[in-house]
Amino acid sequence: xxxxxxxxxxxxxxxxxxxxxxxxxxxxxxxxxxxxxxxxxxxxxxxxxxxxxxxxxxxxxxxxxxxxxxxxxxxxxxxxxxxxxxxxxxxxxxxxxxxxxxxxxxxxxxxxxxxxxxxxxxxxxxxxxxxxxxxxxxxxxxxxxxxxxxxxxxxxxxxxxxxxxxxxxxxxxxxxxxxxxxxxxxxxxxxxxxxxxxxxxxxxxxxxxxxxxxxxxxxxxxxxxxxxxxxxxxxxxxxxxxxxxxxxxxxxxxxxxxxxxxxxxxxxxxxxxxxxxxxxxxxxxxxxxxxxxxxxxxxxxxxxxxxxxxxxxxxxxxxxxxxxxxxxxxxx
Amino acid sequence: xxxxxxxxxxxxxxxxxxxxxxxxxxxxxxxxxxxxxxxxxxxxxxxxxxxxxxxxxxxxxxxxxxxxxxxxxxxxxxxxxxxxxxxxxxxxxxxxxxxxxxxxxxxxxxxxxxxxxxxxxxxxxxxxxxxxxxxxxxxxxxxxxxxxxxxxxxxxxxxxxxxxxxxxxxx
Ligand code: SF4
Numbered sequence: 051x052x053x054x055x056x057x058x059x060x061x062x063x064x065x066x067x068x069x070x071x072x073x074x075x076x077x078x079x080x081x082x083x084x085x086x087x088x089x090x091x092x093x094x095x096x097x098x099x100x101x102x103x104x105x106x107x108x109x110x111x112x113x114x115x116x117x118x119x120x121x122x123x124x125x126x127x128x129x130x131x132x133x134x135x136x137x138x139x140x141x142x143x144x145x146x147x148x149x150x151x152x153x154x155x156x157x158x159x160x161x162x163x164x165x166x167x168x169x170x171x172x173x174x175x176x177x178x179x180x181x182x183x184x185x186x187x188x189x190x191x192x193x194x195x196x197x198x199x200x201x202x203x204x205x206x207x208x209x210x211x212x213x214x215x216x217x218x219x220x221x222x223x224x225x226x227x228x229x230x231x232x233x234x235x236x237x238x239x240x241x242x243x244x245x246x247x248x249x250x251x252x253x254x255x256x257x258x259x260x261x262x263x264x265x266x267x268x269x270x271x272x273x274x275x276x277x278x279x280x281x282x283x284x285x286x287x288x289x290x291x292x293x294x295x296x297x298x299x300x301x302x303x304x305x306x307x308x309x310x311x312x313x314x315x316x317x318x319x320x321x322x323x324x325x326x327x328x329x330x331x332x333x334x335x336x337x338x339x340x341x342x343x344x345x346x347x348x349x350x351x352x353x354x355x356x357x358x359x360x361x362x363x364x365x366x367x368x369x370x371x372x373x374x375x376x377x378x379x380x381x382x
Numbered sequence: 383x384x385x386x387x388x389x390x391x392x393x394x395x396x397x398x399x400x401x402x403x404x405x406x407x408x409x410x411x412x413x414x415x416x417x418x419x420x421x422x423x424x425x426x427x428x429x430x431x432x433x434x435x436x437x438x439x440x441x442x443x444x445x446x447x448x449x450x451x452x453x454x455x456x457x458x459x460x461x462x463x464x465x466x467x468x469x470x471x472x473x474x475x476x477x478x479x480x481x482x483x484x485x486x487x488x489x490x491x492x493x494x495x496x497x498x499x500x501x502x503x504x505x506x507x508x509x510x511x512x513x514x515x516x517x518x519x520x521x522x523x524x525x526x527x528x529x530x531x532x533x534x535x536x537x538x539x540x541x542x543x544x545x546x547x548x549x550x551x552x553x
Contacts, residue, residue, distance in 0.1 A: 133415045135414060356549075359549070363553040370532055372532050372536075373535075
C-alpha cells in the first residue's frame, strides 16, 4: 500500500521523469510516485495536464481543498479495477428498492452501533453519565430497522446523529469547544469546524480505498446516487466516523493539542480550522488511520485505513451474493 | 444477476492454474474481479518474470494462452513456464499441460519445462493421453464454475495466506 501525501505548502506540482516534484518557496521536494496512493492538496498549487496524465498512469488520486480547508473535489484517475459483473450487480442493487434498503439500513444501524461504542468508551473512561443518550440511540437503531423508505431512513439517521451530538459537550466539557448544535455550511463554532474538517478527511480516505476495489463510488445506497458525484464513500464513511473521526476529536481536545487559537473566522461568516491548526489535526488523523487493531477473520493486525478498504470489499461481496454485508462494529 | 456469458470465458492458462488452487479464484478471475495489482506477491511474480531467463523470448501470446518462454532445442519446441516456487507444482503442471494441449490442437508438438529460478529447479512436462482427458474435464468444470451466479464460498486453505484475494475473501 502506498502513502498519503498532504500538501500544505504552495507552489508548483510537476512531473520529472518518474518522480513528483513540489517546487515552492521552501525549495524542491521529490516524491516517488510508486509509493504514493493519494495527495491531499491544501496549498495553492499549479499543475498541468502532463502531471494529471502522470497521476492517471500511476493511479494517484488528488483531492483538493480550498483556502478554508473545505473539500472541493477529487481528480479520480479512470478506474483500473474493472469488472462488468460487479458494476452490473451494484447497479441492480441500487435500482431494486428492497435490496437498496437492506444495504442502506445496515449503514444506518452500523453507524448508530459505533456511535454507541464511542459513547460507552467515554462513559467508562470519564465516568460521564451518557446512559440516557445511549438508550435513545438503541431506540433509533431499532426504529431504523423498521423503515420502508430511504428518505425516512435518512431522517432517522439525522435524528440519531443529533441525539449523539448532545453527548459531545458532556465529553469535551464544553468551554471554548461547546457545540450546542451541529452546523455545517458554514460551521458556526470551533467544534463544528473540526467535525466538518475531519468528516471530509474521512470521505476522501474512503473514496481512495473504494478505488482499490471493484465497486463504483458513484453508486450509493443510503446517499442518493447522482452520477456526477461520489456517494458510496459517504455511505461507508458513516460506519467509521464515530470510531475514527469523533474519537480523534475527543482525544485532541482532551489532550489540549487543539485549542481555540487554532481556529479562524471566515470572511463570509463561519469558523474554520486555521492553517496553524491543520497540520496538527492532519498528523493525528494520519497516525490514527495507520494505527492497527487485530482483525478477527484475517488473523493479523490491520490499520483503520485497511478496515475501510475491507468494508468496501464486504459491500462488493454482498452485491455479488457472496456474503451478506455486516457492518464493522468496534469491539470496545 | 444473469449468469450466462454471451461468449464462453477465455480459457487461458491462468484459469487452469487457479482451478487447481481454488475454485473461487476461478470465478472471481473470470468475472474480472481481479486482485489489486499492488499486491506484493503478484509484484514479486512480475519481477521474477522480468529478471530471469532473459536469453529466451518472453511472454508469447498464443491463442488464449501466454507462454513465459519459448525456444527450440534440437528441432523440438520447448515451452517454459516460470514459477515463484514449487509449492503449487500440481497447478503449474496442469497449466503447462494446457499450453502443450493448445499447441497440439494447432498442429504443434512441444514439450514443456517448469522453471523455478529461486530454487534452481526444473521439471519436464509431457502431454499424455491421460493428461488430455483430465484437461477436457477441467475445461468443462471451469465453464460450469464461471456460469454460477455467485462465487463459490470462500474456504480457508493453505493458499489463502499468500493469495491476492485474501483481503476480499476474509474481510
Ligand atoms: S483467499 Fe483463499 S478462498 Fe479466497 S480466493 Fe484465495 S485461496 Fe481462494
